[in-house]
Amino acid sequence: MNINFPPIVALLFFPGGAFLLFSGLVFEYIDRKLVARFQNRIGPRWFQPLADVVKLLAKEEIIPTGVMKGLFVALPVVALTAALTSALYVPLFGFKPVFSFQGDLIVTLYLLSMMTLCIGLAGANTEDRFSLIGATRALTQLFSYEAPFLLALLGPAIALRTWNISEINAGAGSGLWFIIAQPIGFVVALVGLMGKLELPPFDAPEAETEIVAGAFTEYSGRGFAIFKIGRDVELVIGLTLVASFYMGGFATPLDFLWKTLLLLLVTAALQSLFARLRIDQTVGMWWRVGVLMVLLQLVVIIVGQQLAPVIQPALQSLFGG
């Protein structure tokens, strides 16, 4: 669907801004409900994430001693801003991205990483030892999943010879879906997204049984609420990216809904299947398995692209095409 919204509407209400915030909360609810059902529970009510956020916003915000005040207050806002900004370059709800240019894939991926960097800084900013360990783990995890996630999203980009998200979205639906053409890339991208969002089994940075709440330990009220919303927004955008690249792209809101919700179902199942990995296991898994597999995939794609003009005439002459 190619509706051009006036920029101010696109930024503040739809598809960015307020609507994105609410869809983030809805996606969080669906995620929690699915995990609860997988664990044979009834799960939260439909307004639970909204009530959580409103309550946190209405609570007192404690600024602990020993922090840099400006940084402490600004970090959650920066994280949310980066997540919302990245929404402008992805085909949310099947609508054309508000802005798009050659190479916006890289810009979007960097904007999505801002969240983790902010979490790292937020943890390092406080004097609390739990926050510091959480920050170290968050940044270590960033170094482990970032490269494979980027390489996994590069697969479709290289195959379609474009670095523009909306062109990849349009091109992904025309041929064989990339989930079948590049299955390794799909798995790595989906698991990489879970690492990015610090969902179980990659929740070592905020493991509440070991380090209280990780980098968020000292955050209360407003700051914590904004970080929470930012993560929900990132969940929506990450699912959008993976679904549009690997599941044939989407042109209508209905397409968007069933593809992203299917991905959410898979991630919820993975969340409830696996136990938390130690941070060294996470790093080991990504660099020993993830990166190698994606690199193999990339080599196959590039070699295939180089050989295609040579092989195709040969095949045609062989089989009389």
Place this chain on the structure above:
Amino acid sequence: MENLMQGVMEKVKTWARINSPWAIHYNSGSCNGCDIEILATLTPRYDVERFGIKLQGSPRHADVLICTGPVTLQSRDRLVRIYEQMPEPKFVVAVGSCGISGGVFQGCYNVVGDISEVIPVNVYIPGCPPRPEAIIHGVVELLKSLQP
């Protein structure tokens, strides 16, 4: 007009508070019986996420301090510190007979007394130990008392 806006804001805040009580659990010197019952309350069988109740690791995120046992001399300072680390508005639920009166530990050389001698308590849940149903009932009573 301004009064109306404030009234609506207050209503929204109370609604959110009632529907999303995040808890933190502290043992100030109990025999562990009540703590086991609290953990049983949090299992999928009772599924308190239905009411929005979530156990938090950090006191900074919690609204309700669920506290068990008599307060020993050792844990008094820690209990007060955890209470002070929680942001307003905050509530305290004392679970078990010892939290109400000191129970069998009353008068011990190393016990300060019951929880209300150290921090203000909103709801008491009697029992030695109280069943998970009783603990859920206590939290629900606390939430009811928030309603104007």
